[in-house]
Amino acid sequence: MSRPRSSARTRLINAALELFTSQGVTETTTRQIAELAQVNEVTLFRHFGNKQGLLLAVMEESAVFTQLGESLKEQVGQTSNLEQALKKYASDRLKALEQVPEMLRSVVGEAGKYTVENRRALGLSITLANRAFARYLAAVIEREQLSPSIAPEKLASLLNGMLFGYLVIELTSEFHELWEDREDFLDNLVQMCLHGSVSSEDSQQFLNLPLSHQEPETPSKKVADLPATFVHSILQQAKKRGLRDYALAYVLFGTGLLPQEVVALERLHQITDTQEHLLQITQGAIRQVPVNQWIMGKRHGSYTRNPLSQWLKSRKDEQSALFINDATQPLTEAELRNLWQEFTSGLLTPQGEPVLIEQARQTWCVEMLMRGIDLDDLSILSGWDVNQLQPYARRAREKAALERALRADQKT
Template sequence: MSTQISTRQRLINAAIELFATQGVTETTTKAVAELAQVNEVTLFRHFGNKHGLLLAVISESAVFQELGETLRQQAQQTHSIAQAIQWYAEDRLTAIAQFPELVLSILGEARQYPAENRRIIGKYIDQISHDVAEYLATVMQREQLRSQLPVEKLASLLNYILLGYAIIELATEVNESSDREEFLNDLVQLFLGENIVATTATENVADLPANLVHTILQQAKKSGSRDYALVYVLFATGLSPIDITHLERSHQISDAHQHLLQITQGSVRQVPVNQWIMGKRYGSYTRNPLTQWLKSRKDDCSALFLNDDGMPITKQEIAARWQELTEGLLTLEGKVPTIKQAQQTWCVEMLVKGISIEDLSILTGWSLTQLQSYVCRAKEKLALEQALRLDQKS
């Protein structure tokens, strides 16, 4: 088996070298076999013919190989649509530049290939667009953006522009880093323009009133130290349930002057654990519901929060605890409070206290665009407070 794999790879390597130096059309299967030091019959056994070999060269090249998985991983590390577009564009241009002569040869001679081979190459290109569409959709959903074009068309358009630029760059030997950097910046600006990407899908920010927040915290306190600490973290840090599931004991920094949590998944950052929540103080940096919960534990588990069985708590279990603790409580709109409203409440409160949108973006890992609806809600609350103060002076 190892010999077959080695032989296959030798043939692909030989094909890459010959396709790049003398073109696909002029390269014979005999020349490839001789360069790979195998019998021509062996080439036919592995690939059928020269165009079967070409398909293997394309599908197993750096331009195609493992792209889907790479994009799925990158989507979890990318925090804005601008970053997503720029990273993908830069990565693809770099991958293509590794085989410049091969890319030019394949594209330049494509019309001479059999129709079946052209269709297969087209399928590879369609698969790339599909993977890119999923990548962009993941980032846009997290940013709460929507495209004015179907995301599949958006991905195809992006790939066509990149391929066109790559061909010009390779054919004209224009590869100045400043030129590429300018192109990437222009590309991002093009896709963020109002005529192509993305109008903001305005989020309905429904922060909770102070009395309801304190009631939920009191309900949690009665339930036990774990639930009290859990709800405290939700309202004191603005973290999502998924953020909380990744927290470990070692991720907290606590002393007389600060209490921080280190977020290691997704948007890597530090967030403060606030002492004050909606006008009421809940302990100190060193003694609060979270530090008391950790102090009471006798286990060796590294997770910051555990379920009733002593295992790391899951997102679903956090949601279940919230649902039980808020049972019977209603918002001003007559609805049951949702766990997402804890995060919304923290964001609005931070803005009302005076944090800048840029600093809040750093703490949340959200884009400035995504935070605009929170800014509007904070301004509404500040306007109401100002109106009340003026009325009290009358």
């Protein structure tokens, strides 16, 4: 049976990418593109208007440009700190764009010939790509509990701008002495993004620490815990998707574990009887954490019968991992983050933003403090030091004050 032929639009985009890459935009004619795509020029003009419109479609839709952006969600779980995340993104972006050097030279050289509409559309596509990178940075920053001096959106813009500048110089000039090689450029670019170009002598000791050991400045730390009704909605949506997703949501909100800690759990790390349900954490801070039956005022089973125990009871595999994917392999952090996005789909925070998986831990921290756990005990349970927990203590006091005020008003 013959394979169905791809659409004329797809063939035109693929043909244009091939010709733009091999001989540049300037030297490529619409007739050449149409011939390679096995359509007539009229079809090209009907779909894209002109060559610049086709160039814009190539940049927006071809795999060379979209594949990297689509992989950012997976990359969050593949990097251990912000420095690694920045360097991996920068390196991957350069590798992807270097696949089309002639096209990039032509894009720079022909920019003045584009119509206002095409320039506006091209600018929008760049903005959308930049926002995707900013969300990636925000997720890593939140995961590492950092307090950046530059907003993720600005940091993403700076980094992307410098990457494009590097490519323009490399593709249009020879024999410069700006940096030794690509690795030298990337190392200095990442260090500048992390620490700025100038630091005081007093702060140098801090800057020389591995990023994963740097403590956030607590006054600027924003706690984004979630309301009880919102948490219950997430748990309900996860429950509808199946036992595994329900168990994942239950563990995230019932233990406050980081995503990388959740995926490292094995069956033997579970300690349970009628009096307690504990998880032994072996990733990061080694500790034991209780699995709470009560989450934001609502009970989810008992120590021996709950969403996690039900998930484990339903399994027929021999995998030692506590959580597995559909192929019965240990769940990866990237897969966990994707599942989180799926069972929180359609839900927006009170600020109108998508909910991040890290907010489950923040919500748990505030809830534990609201229940009366002191900072020292929470430090042991969470693996964070007391300084990192100060913003959560303040947030818990704010919520407690509001509750007391509401109760006082009801009594008058």
